Amino acid sequence: MGDVVSSHLDERRREMITAHTRCVMKEFSNLYKQQYAVALFNSVRFEIEGGGGTQSQLLHRKDPLAGRSIFSGSLFQYLEENQKWRNRFVSVPNSYNLHLYETKIAHNRGLHPKVTIECAGYKALTSLEEYIELIDASLPGIKGKAGSDPFVRSVTQFPLILWHPYAHHHYFSVMTEKEQKKWHAVLQDCIRHSNNGLPEDHTVQTPAFTDAVRLHRQAKGHYGTWDMMCGAPPQILAHLVMETLHPELRDLIGPRLKGNMQQRQKSWMLISDAVYRQVLSQTTRQYNALVEACETQRVALDGKLRTDMDQIITSKEHIMGKIRALVLPKAEQLLRSSVQPYISSILEALMEPTSRGFAEVRDVFFKELVEISKNSLNKEGTEKLRDHMERLSMLAFHPVKMQGCYEKVEELNLEGLQQRFDVSSPSVFVGRAQILMNEQMDNAVYTFEQLLHQSYEAKGEDDFCKTIQRCQDRVLKKFDYDSSTVRKKFFREALLQIIIPYMLQNLSPSCSPELPRFQEFIFEDCSRFLLVENMFEEVVLQSVTKDIMMAVKEAAVQRKHNLYRDSIILTNSDPNLHLLEDTAPVDWATKFGGDEAEGSVSDGGTGGGFGTRRRQVVSMIQPEGVPLPYESCLEVPGVELIPEEDADVFEDEEKSQEEDEEHCGPPQDPMSPDSVNEIRDLINPVVEMAVPVSGGRKSSITNGPEPTTSTITLEDGVQEQVALVSMVVEDVPRKSPRDKMSPQTILKQIPEVSAEKSDSSSPLPPLATDSSSHDNTGFQSPSSVGLDESELRAITNHLFSVGRQSSEPNAETGEKLGDKTLCITGNGREDGLYRLGKVACLQYQC
Template sequence: AGGISRTGDVMREFSAVYEQQYAVALFNSVRYEIEGGGGTQPQLLHRKDPLAGRTIFSGNLFQYLEENRKWRNRFVNVPNSYAIHLYETRTAHERGLHPKVTINCAGYKALTSLDEYMELINNSLPGIKAKVGSNPFIKCATPFPLILWHPYARHHYFCVMTEKEQKKWHAVLQDCVRHSNNAGLPENNTVQTPAFTDAVRLYRQAKGHYGTWDMMCGEPPQILANLVMESLHPQVRNVIGPRLKGKLQQRQRHWMLISDAVYRQVASQTAGQYGALVQACESRKAPLDARLRTDMDQVVTSKEHVSNKIRALVMPKAEQLLRTSVQPYISSILEALMEPTSRGFSEVREVFFRELVEISKNSANEGDKEKLGDNLERLSMLAFHPVKMQSCYEKVEELNLEGLQQRFEVSGTSVFISRAQILMREQMDNAVYTFEQLLHQSLENQGEEDMVKTIQRCQDRVLKKFDYDSSTVRKKFFREALLQIIIPYMLQQLSPSCSAELPHFKELIFEDFSRFLLVDNMFEEVVLQSVTKDIMMAVKEAAVQRRHNLYRDSIILTNSDPNLHLLEDSPSVDWATKFGGEDANGSAVDGVDGVEGKAAGRKRKQVVSMIQLDGVPLPYESCMEVPGVELIPEEDGEAAESRKEEDEEEEDDDEEEDGAEPPPEDPKSPDSVNEIRGLINPVLEMTVPLKEEGQGEGEGEGPDGAEPTTITAEDGVQEEVTLRTSSNTDNPCRATHTSSPRHRLFLYSHYVRCKCCDFNLYLKA
């Protein structure tokens, strides 16, 4: 009830701010459309839908199920939406069944360490601290965990078998988080996106929160849910935290469940109310747009008149603040931003260059056109390959504002790191797409006689264009980052002395224009203009330093390559078809997935390759086949002790046996081939004594060590079978079986398997 009430209060206040900012954003959009905007033209081409017909990754990993505290194998599919879909088996995915779990990664953090995770957990409940060396409430099944942590929502626990798998999955999960965080507010929506971002910023500023916000991520309803939880979460924690009973791990688990329940309830409320808010604003857009286009000159004149009055009040105070508290630190902030960002973009260039060199080498040595098509198909998805791009992303993650972060009250660097990484991915894809179009154009005009030289010429042209575009993109990023750091600080310092005077300026605005001209927005624009000159000068001076590989915008003229931009809307080249190859069966992308795209005669291709592990029994096709406690321990701690006897008897049975006996259900059809096999050939657990080594055939034994045995099934029916031990003396576990008195065996339809080492005892009915 408290969550619903708080959500309603926040949404009412936010809606009022949003409606105001919607009209302002519409005014700015129409004015820009009428007056036009300048800016340099990018040299590289931009691909509109690079991931059409692709998936990012799929594979098997182990998931921790909190309902029964068990680890189970799951098939994971990451489509081009970057949502994570979990299925019981790959077959379930291929049959088009709904996933068991779908994870939207916005707001999450991908972790690979239980220690780092427990540190975050211990900080979630103030006053409840774990003792040094205490066991976490979850014991990872392998030494290679993967955890998705969220400050409010449910956490997700996975693990894999090798370090190589862990690194690849971690890169994929980070890419899912990165994309989900930035995909909810499209830049091409010039009204709704600025209206929403400005409304969130102004709402938080009214509550005393200035500067960047780490939870400004995901779709607008998710961001609004985070906005509600920013104030609601501490209150719920303070009320419920002291009332939680039980041991430390139990209290932590219960608090996470409560937090997730509250967050889901809040998110459901914000989604409905935000949808209604946008619909109401959009319904009033047409008459507002018509009025703006009719009275644009008068609105602009009125705005300039009021802005000059506000500037006269604010500028003396702003200039004093700039001289004493801002200007001395601009160069330091810029340097802290430039070093890791420039290294990241240089790594993007290097990775792109290495891929092209490798393609040229393969083309010269092998001369196989089909192989060349496969290599070019791989290149086309380079920007979206999380593992290959990881070295680029890691360079930017070194960004550290040190003491500047405290001086300007910046909440963290994650906002800037994420933005730089998104720009790096865009520049990589632009470079790849431009290279593809140039190469395709050259092959059409000149043929395929000297492929290596053709690739080299296209490569050199693209690298020059990349150098220019990366310079332009980085300078824009530096300017925006400096504004994000400095403007909130200046607003926080100037607001106390200016806020009392600002309402008087409303009297200077005509009532007909009052929806489009807000005093608070004009005040912020004046503050922004006061510092823009210093920021532009600092970035311009940095461009002169060669070590940053920045160029003056005037060096390369716009429209310097008009013929290239005629290819802007050309579709991506299908290299496999062009060079006479088939679909390559995923060789171009190291795997295929799904059944989409069959109408085009090609399977949906996967960006990141599957992992083939030597000596590891993967992939499993059923959660029943996950290794038992010898390979994957189920759980440790007090909860495991209370369940020890039950787990020893039932640890490899169906999931229904993990807790209390469920109520009877109506019969259902089996969902997988393995379930059908289980109905036809039920698996029984039995213990069979083995004879000591060297003991010959005894009474009643058949040839080859076979002996008759009577087995009683669960329904009381007795069946007589003959056990015959295998004579494979090379089996390294043979000594174990002959020396150990008893072994746990599993009766299948045609053989008995020992659980600890897969030593088979074949049946002869």
């Protein structure tokens, strides 16, 4: 396919692309230089005069992901050069770029990744149908028939596709639906943070850049929001160039592509990616040179501004008055007729999903604090508390746990308003709201950590549960106030982003011809800091600001969405708390004497070198030595019980364990299966029971299972149909413990339980635990069996539980189960222990 690119992108056409990029960058550079001086003036004026909104009540963490990586795991990647799928190990560091390695060993050794994907501008898809629709729209006139096969076929039923309108597409696939949802959440998180590439702390460069891009697009007739305003400045500039270059090349090259529909689509994607990479390299180089040139003049401009600030402000107010007299009458008429009737509708469409999203953030944070309180109340120890605090500290950056919060905002729908106000899609506002939710969650977590650490240092573990409750109430109150402040600011900014472009588009034809005459009122010394176009937009902004402020204030007074009124000000309400803002983050693993958190991975891709370790936000368990054909995080038995992975399953596990503790002692860790077949059998387990048989019946059958079916009524009234396997239990000679025995072999070696030791009135014996039988994966292994009968009985209790004597007749045979009943249960539920009738058993599949 490289021949296709070279044949359609020859030297002449590449020079044309370079010339087009140079032309766009020249126009942008002129605007950027002008807006740089204006942004510097606004920054210095704000610094001198002060101002700003209310003070945040929560603390802010400077570098929350220091020493962390987000996620790592294995998936299948489609390689276009040989059209095959290969297993790849993927690491997501705190830069939110995807690093793809051939193997996990290559990653651990610190080798360079095979592929690095910058996710800005991408869209994560989970179906081939949606991908085909986007492909068909990218090359008009070349569409496949309904039901036609795509040129990429997923190796499994759960694909993951990274789609970009200009750049290379990436195809992945995973084994399970749950794994697909997890990876989709991670990819969306990478896209979300990569799109938010303009640093807000750059008070001059960022506003200068955004205003220059906006003015450049307005000169081309594009006034509305722009979906591709995402990524770092060079990437945004590449999107700006491709916005006009891409359609021209498509009309020029598209009709000349050869082959069937699939081949032409694939060829066009390769050509588009080659053009985008050429444009991106050029915009990166020219933008860096532009910023460097402007920064060299900053000191001189700053000195001039501080010397002539009063004169510049006076001159600006004088010219603003003249422009206001021209623009305000037209703006107010447009505002009354075409804007005011729609403000409440736009605000309501924004407030509903955004408020639900922030409410979900509060609920998720509250549930995590409840878990910590339970740990303290049950006195589970500092190790358990350390694990809870480690998970809490990275809660805001856990893509899976935060996905439910983000999905609430994705319901935002501006249908009916998009066409009127030229809003391309609500994705701009959805992404911004999700970033604010992430920041609020991290602020709440960081504030709670600092308060709890301060109280713990002062009071120790005495009445620690009440200390947690006090810190929790204190942080939630501050979160409610900050959440209201952040949302009201977001609503005002979103309304301005929707309304101002619409008003500028309608006022510019009549007002723009009159603006040049106001330029003569500006002194030459002030001409670099005062631009007529900026003052015109500022007048339009002032004309609509009052109505927007009133609409948001009325919404806050109604308290429909838990917004505080503007009259409620908590500035400096907790001065002692802000003394902790510069305190270093608490390392809970070190504080409670623990080592590095479970789930840490080496991150050689970040230049740390071999042997460096970084704790991972989304922890994975991949036990070594288990022969898995697909090295996937979700193929490990019991991974659904990881609290970091699935909080709902974790809660169900806790409830189940609390019920069973009354009957069978403390809960046990799941035991390690010994083969791949046993791992697969865990998916569809059966119930096996060994029942005593009479002498006559014993002679009529041979050793082996005899399957029957029966219906068992649980304590909650639910009836479940299970498979019963009757087996003859006989005494057989024991073999050497050095031989690794399967559960079936152990079953045959168990001596018949005496009736005297299985009294029906005695409670069930607790499940034995033996720390020596745990391997390095954290799962229990049944392979260590001793010669001593007591040791054998302890190991037997891991696999079986001796049932109570039951007087209930068998549903199928009518026989009563005697006091020698043994049972193994594997119940299809993934909740650890499970009660079957009156017999509490440990989940295990032979």
